[in-house]
Amino acid sequence: MADLFNTSAASETANAPTDETQAPRPLADRLRPQVLSEVIGQGAVLGADGPLGAMLGAGALSSLILWGPPGVGKTTIARLLAQATDLHFVQISAIFTGVPDLRKVFEAARMRRGNGQGTLLFVDEIHRFNKAQQDGFLPYMEDGTILLVGATTENPSFELNAALMSRAQVIVLTRLTLADLELLTQRAERALDRALPLKAEAREALLEMADGDGRALLNLIEQVMAWRLKAPLDRESLSKRLMRRAAKYDKNGEEHYNLISALHKSVRGSDPDAALYWFARMLEGGEDPRFLARRITRMAIEDIGLADPQAQARCLEAWQIFERLGSPEGELALAGAVTYLALAPKSNAVYMAYNAARRLAKKTGSEMPPAHILNAPTTMMKEQGYGAGYAYDHDAEDGFSGQNYFPDGVKRPVLYAPPERGFERELKKRVEYFARLRSKRQGERGT
Missing domain, CATH: 3.40.50.300 (P-loop containing nucleotide triphosphate hydrolases)
Structure with a gap:
């Protein structure tokens, strides 16, 4: 044993x-x-x-x-x-x-x-x-x-x-580079006492086929040497004789998470070429296009948000096209959505505002809304002061009452801070406009 x-x-x-x-x-x-x-x-x-x-x-x-x-x-x-x-x-x-x-x-x-x-x-x-x-x-x-x-x-x-x-x-330990694989090829040629019967571009293609795997390269070299060719092969002839080695990709393992991270960050970094590359790498590795459709929609929500309100609609439309047409036409629609997202103005203002709102909600626990915005469907609730003093905004000047909508005792925070990018430039103007009006109304009420 x-x-x-x-x-x-x-x-x-x-x-x-x-x-x-x-x-x-x-x-x-x-x-x-x-x-x-x-x-x-x-x-x-x-x-x-x-x-x-x-x-x-x-x-x-x-x-x-x-x-x-x-x-x-x-x-x-x-x-x-x-x-x-x-x-x-x-x-x-x-x-x-x-x-x-x-x-x-x-x-x-x-x-x-x-x-x-x-x-x-x-x-x-x-x-x-x-x-x-x-x-x-x-x-x-x-x-x-x-x-x-x-x-x-x-x-x-x-x-x-x-x-x-x-x-x-x-x-x-890292995958072998093309330079490493070339050194290994030269070592094999010395051991076999003859050069690979390949033209320069075919030799480069052989190294690429190995995909960083030295053992796979030596196995490919053995196959090529066994052919006993009369003339060196070009890239196209080699490709006909040898199948390209499948790229390493585990749909349930670390590679899956590494590549989706690379795709997401390329979109966030406004690099359409890199985004399309990682998108294609995942599809070529056998990734489910529906997973990618869901994730690129998430990218639109998280990293583009209201800077381009059409981004989310574009992703959902591409997702629907894939469901209707399948592959490969549907994958092209998803590629179009990836490109659109990469070139869209970026903003995580809503994403950050939502996270801040969640933290505030956890901190303030079960604080009641202020009494003036509580519903009062019964007489007893009206007697308790529910709804008392509520100002109907449509009746106010400029359609804006400027009342407080946070719990009593909770200092008004600024959660949503739109940047000067894309459509959020307009939203920033609106935020600032209502902030000025709110301050004016509070002054008028002496609050």
């Missing part, structure tokens, strides 16, 4: 000479870095000033959570950390490992420790363990039986429990 979790043995087998009956090792495995300095694209964490580089320099490696997208080197880095610190490397996957297997791993690590060797336990997809299973690692981390290195593509702050997070440092 120990061999089941020990990929050191598996690695030794993979590096052994092959005979004619064995399939050739995948390119991604053959090009796996042998030392940390060979890892491409993660210099920010592995460099001398990076968190891992600093730990190794000080000789004090701690438990880690490696968080990053697929194909950026999480497994490789974990293996090389064990090599750099003379720890026995054990790898398990949270998908295939149960509690009995974990007990055997911990017991083997304890025996190994008794013989003077530590264990680096690498747990792939650690977020797949439930919170109770995650707690099972804690005593073995605390007593030094294992040094835990977990790998996850999900946000650890959402998926891992607080106790585990407090005992492990989170290291963020």
